[in-house]
Amino acid sequence: MTCVYAGGRLAAYLNNELSVDHPIAIDSNFTECQACADVVREGRELSEVVKSAGDGLLDSELVEQVRASGEMVLSRVSAEQEVARTTGIRRLVENVHLVWLASAACVATAVCALLATAVVGSDCRGSMSGRGNIALD
Numbered sequence: 001m002t003c004v005y006a007g008g009r010l011a012a013y014l015n016n017e018l019s020v021d022h023p024i025a026i027d028s029n030f031t032e033c034q035a036c037a038d039v040v041r042e043g044r045e046l047s048e049v050v051k052s053a054g055d056g057l058l059d060s061e062l063v064e065q066v067r068a069s070g071e072m073v074l075s076r077v078s079a080e081q082e083v084a085r086t087t088g089i090r091r092l093v094e095n096v097h098l099v100w101l102a103s104a105a106c107v108a109t110a111v112c113a114l115l116a117t118a119v120v121g122s123d124c125r126g127s128m129s130g131r132g133n134i135a136l137d
Helices: 003-008 010-014 021-034 034-054 060-093 098-132
Strands: none
Touching: 003 010, 003 034, 010 021, 010 034, 021 034, 021 060, 060 098
């Protein structure tokens, strides 16, 4: 784990938005690198100051509306991902006939090549055997 990698994920790390394996790897970097550990400590202190400054200013109803809006956005993103996945699968199934068509074209080309080789090969053998029958005077 590099400092650049850990630093690029610092905000997500501080907000507990990373998958399980990432915080473990980032924690190991913070224990090995004092500069990174200092940045994390400062980030946590800043987060606490911001949270404490906004405690009395925000209406609980407004906070709940924002939270509900966030949940709606996440559910919309999830629904759009599902639609994109099913649409991709449907397009793949719709285009399977093109795969079969291409396969048939390859087989037809191979058969034609084999037939051409057989015809050319038999002509060559026939003309060679004819040369052997020429009588020398």
